[in-house]
Amino acid sequence: MKAVILAAGLGTRMGTSIPKPLVKVAGREIIFRTMKMLSEYVDEFIVVAGKNKDKLDSFLRGKFNYRMIENPAPERGNGYSFYLTKGIAGEKFILVMGDHVYEVDFIKKAVKGEGLIGDAKPAYVDVDEATKVKCRDGRVFEIGKNLESFDFVDTGFFVLTSEIYEHAEAIVNEKEVVELSEIVRRAKLPVTEVSGYFWMDIDTPQELKRARKALVRSAVKGSGDGYVAKYLNRKISLRLSEFFVDHLTPNQMTAVSFLSGIIASLSLFISIPLAGVLYQISSIIDGCDGEIARASMRRSRIGEYVDSMLDRFADYLFLFLLAYVSNLGIYLWMFLAFAIFGSVMISYSTEKYKAAFYESAYAAIPSLRFLVGKRDERIFVIMIFCLFSLVEPLIILLAIWTNVRVLLTFLVIYKTKRVESREIG
Amino acid sequence: MKAVILAAGLGTRMGTSIPKPLVKVAGREIIFRTMKMLSEYVDEFIVVAGKNKDKLDSFLRGKFNYRMIENPAPERGNGYSFYLTKGIAGEKFILVMGDHVYEVDFIKKAVKGEGLIGDAKPAYVDVDEATKVKCRDGRVFEIGKNLESFDFVDTGFFVLTSEIYEHAEAIVNEKEVVELSEIVRRAKLPVTEVSGYFWMDIDTPQELKRARKALVRSAVKGSGDGYVAKYLNRKISLRLSEFFVDHLTPNQMTAVSFLSGIIASLSLFISIPLAGVLYQISSIIDGCDGEIARASMRRSRIGEYVDSMLDRFADYLFLFLLAYVSNLGIYLWMFLAFAIFGSVMISYSTEKYKAAFYESAYAAIPSLRFLVGKRDERIFVIMIFCLFSLVEPLIILLAIWTNVRVLLTFLVIYKTKRVESREIG
Known part of the structure; x- marks a missing residue:
């Protein structure tokens, strides 16, 4: 199985010049953590980078089996980054955000899931800022940051099949800025619940500190x-x-x-x-x-x-x-x-x-x-x-x-x- | 894979009333040794018994997954015993003698072989008494106790395919006494060499003692x-x-x-x-x-x-x-x-x-x-x-x-x- 990692984000709110996937949480770079934990299940990674391509490349070289895709227009959104992996990710694959931190038990459950992996009661995430999902018949019905009622929070982890690229292509042809969440909604992805484990998306130094604390505590x-x-x-x-x-x-x-x-x-x-x-x-x-x-x-x-x-x-x-x-x-x-x-x-x-x-x-x-x-x-x-x-x-x-x-x-x-x-x- | 074990022999030369497969060598019954070592590779055993059927059955019960076939006419020879397993041994299977003792490293090699497993320089066997094999183009050409020149000694271990039963059937229809060696010759079995390991067929108390000594010595x-x-x-x-x-x-x-x-x-x-x-x-x-x-x-x-x-x-x-x-x-x-x-x-x-x-x-x-x-x-x-x-x-x-x-x-x-x-x- 292959895994697509979206790592084109710039992380401007972190207050450092380091690309967000390379920020260290509890002694390890965010993207290293995810790739190391996934390498038990994945034989090739497809990393989509933006302007940070060279830095990511020199960090990852020799550590994992990966292919680097450059998004020449990162301003077109993470959905566009994802669309660039069309035709190379295989029939069934994992999609994961390069700025999210997960504990190993989350990954173990998530890789066995299908579609969008949702957390019904996220303990570490700022829910106001999070992407929320409303389901109908076990599939994504609405998705966004401002939903009034919702069933799950989007963990940034997906197990997908190649047909999702048809939906991605349709939106890419319609719009300039393509959000991944819009692709997910149009594809009416199934949702698998994985609740109760530590995971976070990291945007600020405060969140970094919270993640470090949680990772150390889960290490007993x-x-x-x-x-x-x-x-x-x-x-x-x-x-x-x-x-x-x-x-x-x-x-x-x-x-x-x-x-x-x-x-x-x-x-x-x-x-x-x-x-x-x-x-x-x-x-x-x-x-x-x-x-x-x-x-x-x-x-x-x-x-x-x-x-x-x-x-x-x-x-x-x-x-x-x-x-x-x-x-x-x-x-x-x-x-x-x-x-x-x-x-x-x-x-x-x-x-x-x-x-x-x-x-x-x-x-x-x-x-x-x-x-x-x-x-x-x-x-x-x-x-x-x-x-x-x-x-x-x-x-x-x-x-x-x-x-x-x-x-x-x-x-x-x-x-x-x-x-x-x-x-x- | 299945394994056929020919265990209908009476062991009259051992000087005991115990069926030969149940004679203990170094603390373990001969047939138990073989089945225990094979159980790593075999999911079902087919044991052909003669008059010793009940004794074998009560010994094996609960220890292995096996099916017992009774040879109602053991005097017709070990080839006839083998023929009785026609149609139940599967496409590819192991055939092994129930009165032979092998060390575990022999078994490991032998299961990967094809046809008759032959030993070019048997160290423990009385070669005069042994069944010898002469090859031509890597296949059995002559087989018997009295060959003047030979390439291998027959170890009593075979890895076979179901087509051998056609040859067995032909001989069963021709003759009253059917020797396994005759089936082997007619089938022109391929020969795989596995030399240098301990194995013996045990016919006499002296051979039993020699086997015990060899097994203890190989146990350091x-x-x-x-x-x-x-x-x-x-x-x-x-x-x-x-x-x-x-x-x-x-x-x-x-x-x-x-x-x-x-x-x-x-x-x-x-x-x-x-x-x-x-x-x-x-x-x-x-x-x-x-x-x-x-x-x-x-x-x-x-x-x-x-x-x-x-x-x-x-x-x-x-x-x-x-x-x-x-x-x-x-x-x-x-x-x-x-x-x-x-x-x-x-x-x-x-x-x-x-x-x-x-x-x-x-x-x-x-x-x-x-x-x-x-x-x-x-x-x-x-x-x-x-x-x-x-x-x-x-x-x-x-x-x-x-x-x-x-x-x-x-x-x-x-x-x-x-x-x-x-x-x-």
Whole structure:
């Protein structure tokens, strides 16, 4: 399937000289986001550009398989831009606006739709400014910005068949300025509802900021989060990520997070309560790399690997130095050995699951989520005990807690998978 | 695609009353092996049975999608059995003997072939007893047990088209006893060579034993083996597995292996050298569950998970008790903390890789195999030091060795995957 992207708009209200499709939202250019998400379904893109053709071309080169069409008369409207793709888009194709931002789940639903994709209750769009659609028998009846009553808001995403070009041609022959909405009305396109997902058209810096916030917030992974991450850390890390997403890469953020863990550990030589607080802060920062990676579409497997390895090193360093600065006796070093083993094994017990079953343990076995002892929870408890310099009870607690948690994880996984994975061969 | 299985033979030379297709080789019935491996390519099996019909039926029920055809006159030969499947096998289908054992890589190649699948240098078959094939222009010219010169040995595996039934019908109308080889010769089947893999037809208890040995030996996984596993442990564990494969399930073998690790650890209270030897023995036994699982086609993801978790527990227990019985001072307990962390992290560093990249680290990055420090290697070194009761140098060595190995693993993985996994999105 091919996809037509209308990218001839100038974006004069953005207050920058960058063509609107190339404006970055949460670290990624608007058109890159759409094309990257669509490339799972689309084998060739047809990008209609205006005066911004060269800038778009030099940005897209080498990134996607695309063909560039220049609209020599952008003042004739987006319907005219669309008409220029006649004869090259194929029998069935996608049409999408180059200045709209969508979340990935919207795209997944929308590509399966037919005709105009409409949102019945858009949560992020300024409805006054939006193009509204009134239906009759499941098809477009009226469309425009000033409809008094309407059924859907036009999401700027269409799944079309080539016959729409006949309607486009008729209007092009009649009028100088051709609006896409007029073609849509004349073609009486069917309407498919895709509601409840994030999408926006971006016209102003305020809308850009709103989109960034929404994208960062939709980037929380969730299934591996403990209670402290969910109710405390994420609330802060999301604000940090909103701030950093346009300035730091996920890998840089991982480095910052690791460094903050090292600083927390080394500050044990100064003050145990201070170190506890810094450790909790580093635990909050630790959420940002993943949030930024997902929001800016820069996730990578190696990033996940490095992040997870560094977390284990930082946790080991903190526990070891905590014991070291506290002049523990032999018996407490024995407990420390248990606490260190248990802390690593909590991660091992779920990562080994993923390595064996190729699925997330927390997603596949939801009851595992109730087992308290994930990193965010351990660090929060460590901070509390450090605030009162209760090192010895903390180490005994961790020795027991982490190993009980590992044993329970092991038993829950064994009980759940023993039967279903028998006889796989 | 469908597959016809000729399973009417009686197996009188096996010295048992069990129908030959139901004889177990390395823990699995011959016909189960073939059908299980073929079920990746085949949607329906057509099993031709003789007097053994009821036994076969009650064994196969619920395991595969099959249709049973009874040959009321098995004395008319295997060609007659085959002829009875006329009209139900489809346009293109597989024909395979129910008393032949194949390794999985043979099947993978053979299903892509055409006509008779021939082996030019069969390594396991008694060639005097085998059916030999002489070709002309890539097709069967002569076939029989007593050919003086020949190009291939008949593997009992065929990929056929329905036109072969015309030749079968002609012979059935001419003769009382119909040999499959005569149909093959008349049809002038094309021949596809698949050489160098394990396959056998099993007629005698001696051949059964030879097949068991070959299947166990082909079951060594390999890519995660250290030097000690490769050059010492596997040589012994394979013999143990040959002995146990017909008696213990892989899970029972995992339990035996874990128990032997616990016994080794507890024997530290008696004698450190003895414990070291027992620990090395448990490391050898640890190879058997995987060997038996693969040889008997009983691999399971949960088996892999449990085995790997229990290894970590056993390793922790041994190191902890070794330190405990040795009355170490504070500083050595510090080194022990490092040694325990490093030991778990060696496994974590490769399992986390598999969880992130969905591929084996050792298979994907072969240079990792040269990093000494896998479990078999650590345990062997632990045994050597224990033999001389050199506990303190051992713990210092492990603290440094394991952590250096983890660091190197981390760096090799980072260096290899940093570039190729950039921008995955």
